[in-house]
Amino acid sequence: MALRAAVLRHIRVPVRTLAATGSKPQLQWSLCNSIRLFSSDDDHLTKEEVIDRVLDVVKSFPKVDPSKVTPHVHFQNDLGLDSLDNVEIVMALEEEFKLEIPDKEADKIDSCNLAIAYIYNHPMAG
């Protein structure tokens, strides 16, 4: 009986229940906005993150001595790699950052410095 009364009251004045609970969902939505769970393009990688991930990729290349890798290292002059290894590293970087670098531009990337600058300035690096 009490339940029925409650249901009837609920149905008769739906406007009041909406107004009463109105503030709660608003709070939830603003929370969602600040977290942004969706994958979005407008947030960009920070320089530190780019450097860390580039160095990780270079260090994990089989022919590279990880202790020699710094952000200013040149692949062929400092790490003793050849041009084909350079191609492989650039391809690994492309996979790491989900990029597609045009062939001519990828050919120019021959050092950690250049790779970091290119990836940091790329709008789609993720």
Added chain:
Amino acid sequence: MSGATTAAYLARRAAQKERVRILYRRALKDTLNWAVHRHLFYRDASDLREKFEANKHVEDLDTIDRMIADGEATYNKWRHPDPYIVPWAPGGSKFTRNPVPPSGIEIAYDYGREDND
């Protein structure tokens, strides 16, 4: 005169090196396209690398040109019909879909709710 020939030699050599690098890059990507699994790709990639390394010490310019042309012909013949393309790139599955709004426009993710609701 010998300076000019040396410069021409070096220029031709540099052009060949660039062609080889780009050919290797494309062939390596295509290897990844053909490989169904990563562990298959590793073996195929090292085979590809060996093919390139086998002719590492060829000196004659015309022979090198012919080898590069052969390599490019082989690459074109075995090119994957449906290669992997990064989603946002032209031809990718997400190309021009849901484009980024111009800067200065704010999107309110409140689905039409008003402030006084």
